[in-house]
Amino acid sequence: MKFDIYDLGSFTSSFDQLLMENFSPFWAVAIEMVIIGIAILAFYAVVGLYLVYAERKVCAFMQCRVGPNRVGPYGFFQTIADLIKLLMKELIPIKNADKLLFNIAPFIVIIASFMAIAAIPFAKGLHAIDFNIGIFYIMAVSSMGVVGILIAGWASNNKYSMIGAMRSGAQIVSYELSVGLSLVTIVVLAGSLQLSTIVEGQRDGWFLFTGHIPAVIAFLVFLVAATAETNRGPFDLAEAESELTAGFHTEYSGIKFAFFFLAEYMNMFIVASIAATIFLGGWMPFHVGGWEAFNNIMDYLPPVFWYIGKTAFIIFIMMWFKWTFPRLRIDQLLTLEWKYLLPINLVNILVMAFVVLMGWHF
Amino acid sequence: MSIHELMFYLFSGMILLFSVLTVTSRRILRAAVYLLFVLVSTAGIYFMLNYQFLAAVQLTLYAGGIVVLIIFSILLTSHISQKFEPLGVKKMVFSALAVAAGALLSIMTILDFGFDTVVTTSQNPDMELIGTSLLSYEKNGYVLPFEVISVLLLAAMVASIVIAKKEKSK
Numbered sequence: 001m002k003f004d005i006y007d008l009g010s011f012t013s014s015f016d017q018l019l020m021e022n023f024s025p026f027w028a029v030a031i032e033m034v035i036i037g038i039a040i041l042a043f044y045a046v047v048g049l050y051l052v053y054a055e056r057k058v059c060a061f062m063q064c065r066v067g068p069n070r071v072g073p074y075g076f077f078q079t080i081a082d083l084i085k086l087l088m089k090e091l092i093p094i095k096n097a098d099k100l101l102f103n104i105a106p107f108i109v110i111i112a113s114f115m116a117i118a119a120i121p122f123a124k125g126l127h128a129i130d131f132n133i134g135i136f137y138i139m140a141v142s143s144m145g146v147v148g149i150l151i152a153g154w155a156s157n158n159k160y161s162m163i164g165a166m167r168s169g170a171q172i173v174s175y176e177l178s179v180g181l182s183l184v185t186i187v188v189l190a191g192s193l194q195l196s197t198i199v200e201g202q203r204d205g206w207f208l209f210t211g212h213i214p215a216v217i218a219f220l221v222f223l224v225a226a227t228a229e230t231n232r233g234p235f236d237l238a239e240a241e242s243e244l245t246a247g248f249h250t251e252y253s254g255i256k257f258a259f260f261f262l263a264e265y266m267n268m269f270i271v272a273s274i275a276a277t278i279f280l281g282g283w284m285p286f287h288v289g290g291w292e293a294f295n296n297i298m299d300y301l302p303p304v305f306w307y308i309g310k311t312a313f314i315i316f317i318m319m320w321f322k323w324t325f326p327r328l329r330i331d332q333l334l335t336l337e338w339k340y341l342l343p344i345n346l347v348n349i350l351v352m353a354f355v356v357l358m359g360w361h362f
Numbered sequence: 363m364s365i366h367e368l369m370f371y372l373f374s375g376m377i378l379l380f381s382v383l384t385v386t387s388r389r390i391l392r393a394a395v396y397l398l399f400v401l402v403s404t405a406g407i408y409f410m411l412n413y414q415f416l417a418a419v420q421l422t423l424y425a426g427g428i429v430v431l432i433i434f435s436i437l438l439t440s441h442i443s444q445k446f447e448p449l450g451v452k453k454m455v456f457s458a459l460a461v462a463a464g465a466l467l468s469i470m471t472i473l474d475f476g477f478d479t480v481v482t483t484s485q486n487p488d489m490e491l492i493g494t495s496l497l498s499y500e501k502n503g504y505v506l507p508f509e510v511i512s513v514l515l516l517a518a519m520v521a522s523i524v525i526a527k528k529e530k531s532k
Contacts, residue, residue: 026365098442101391131414132488140418143426147398150433154391157442169434176426193489 006302009125036128040117044266049079051265055319062323089254094156097251101155106252106259108148113266115141120273121195123283123304134195135183138274139176145267146172149231149238149248152260156251164247167330168231168238174337175235178225179271181345185218185352186211186278189361195277202281204289210361214352219279221341221348223317226271228333231264233322237330268318269311276310283307369410376403388446391436398429415492 019028053068053076060067068075094102116138121127131137146169153165189211190198201207208215228235239247249260276282283303287295328336355361377400384396401424408417449457499505 029365096443098389098391101395104395133414133418136418136422136489137414140421140426143422143430144398144402146430147395147425147433150430150437151391151395154433154437154442162437166434166437169430169437173430 006299007124008304012125036118040114040128044114044117044262047269048262048265049083051269051315052082052261053079054315055265055322058316058319059323062320083258086258087255091254091256092251094251097157098155101151102251103256105148105152105155106256106263108151109145109263110148110259110266112141112143112145112148113263113270116270117266119195120270121199121277121282122307123302126304127196130194130196132192132194134198135187135193135274135278138270139180139183142267142270143176145263152252153248156248158251160244160246161248161250164238164240164244164250168248170330171231171235171238171333172229174334175225175228175341178221178337178341178345179229181342181349182218182222182225183274183278185214185345185349188349188352188356189215195282199277199282199284202284202287204287206279206281206284206286208279211352212355212361214348214355215279217344217348218352219275221345222275222279223314223321225337225341226275227318227321228337230267230271230318232268232318234325234327235333236322236327237333240327268315272311272314272318273307275314276307280310280314281306282310366410370407373403373406373410376400377407388448390440390444390446391433391442394429394432394436397432398425401425401429415489 016028016032019031022028023031056078057067057075059065068078071078071081093099118128119131119134119138121130149168149172150165153161153163153168156162186198186207187193189207190201192198192201198207202210204210208219211218231238238244239249241247244250249257252260281287283306285295285298285301285303285306287298380396380399380403384393384400387393387396401420405417405420405425408414408420495502496504496508
């Protein structure tokens with residue numbers, strides 16, 4: 001079995017062949033599903049933990065502090081210690097809460113983000129499912145997470161949770177529109193919804209650069225709307241701690257709270273990966289059409305590192321937002337979406353369609 | 363049993379179970395959540411049939427749209443302690459009869475239809491095909507229903523804005 005870090009497709013397909021030769025198709029598919037499930041689960045946990053660490057370090061950097069530095073070198077094991085603490089905390093049962101809904105709400109949130117992560121291309125050939133409607137699928141499954149938040153707020157039987165859930169619902173439902181429309185702008189340019197085709201289409205330059213001004217506008221709108229959709233500051237009204245204690249997860253403790261926490265960070269990771277894939281070429285190295293020597297030099301870095309680097313860059317920008325801007329009020333938030341972002345987006349799609357029609361893009 | 367059959371039984375079992383729970387649950391938000399599970403399982407069946415576009419539409423429109431709207435309205439109107447009264451025996455018997463008659467009628471119709479056993483190659487319509495046939499006015503084009511629905515939606519939107527608009531204070 002050949003392991004080539006530049007093209008993992010040969011590795012995965014030879015592994016698939018190996019399984020198909022030794023097992024019946026039913027068991028081969030079942031084993032593959034289990035392996036992919038475990039791999040994504042492990043990835044999910046590790047990335048979630050280290051995003052929390054990264055957030056604390058970035059926050060400390062923005063505020064001229066040191067940040068976690070006691071557990072391990074540079075506080076590297078801090079979040080692992082936190083996780084162990086959360087696992088050992090008591091799960092407090094709430095009187096007069098709807099127990100069933102209270103308990104399934106964290107799972108709905110986490111399953112929605114888990115389903116989205118399966119369709120993300122991590123590297124060449126490292127792509128669990130490649131639907132021909134890739135982006136649409138990710139939008140569809142991630143739109144279900146809000147149901148979990150709403151249920152959590154209602155089932156807690158607590159007014160702060162309820163207000164937090166309502167705010168969060170209003171926010172996610174309205175900003176989903178801007179996220180979708182800014183992605184549609186790039187779909188017009190790429191001519192496909194399939195993520196692998198979109199990445200391949202950026203062989204001669206990322207869409208952010210080849211799509212002229214409309215692509216840049218779409219990128220900015222996407223960044224704002226995606227930050228809002230993941231309920232992160234400055235749009236974190238749903239858990240505005242000064243007014244609502246902790247918003248929709250006020251009543252949750254222990255591992256159930258950790259699920260919400262993890263899902264929030266993973267949602268940030270997912271939108272950052274989408275931004276990296278759609279606008280910055282995903283795992284595609286930085287290429288400029290026609291510069292063969294330059295492109296060959298860029299190809300030396302394996303695709304998976306390009307992907308991680310771009311995603312980390314977007315995540316850093318989103319953390320920068322959080323620690324720079326003050327929190328918006330709910331009316332400002334809705335005004336921003338409905339009176340500014342949405343009209344800009346709609347005009348932007350028309351401009352992009354015109355650019356593509358005239359062939360002005362590179 | 364092939365993996366397809368297994369998945370089919372899994373999804374249809376979930377659909378049946380949660381459909382029954384949706385109408386028998388006495389707490390309104392639980393009913394809404396069971397409805398969500400029914401809709402997601404239906405999307406699962408579409409995925410199994412390799413019709414991913416319809417599955418994603420089902421997820422965005424029903425699971426992410428309509429159920430969210432239903433839950434929103436429940437959150438605004440009802441309290442957690444609210445429970446529906448259990449139905450009387452008479453009502454239960456008659457509604458069970460009505461449901462059984464409806465189910466019987468649909469099953470009879472399906473069995474009577476006599477599906478052709480022609481094996482066609484499975485088609486996976488891509489977005490381009492769907493997009494062009496939506497806006498095509500030739501044979502098999504859908505431009506008229508598309509336009510009619512968009513006018514209807516526009517009218518609904520204008521109407522809701524008019525209703526929601528605040529009166530100007532005099």
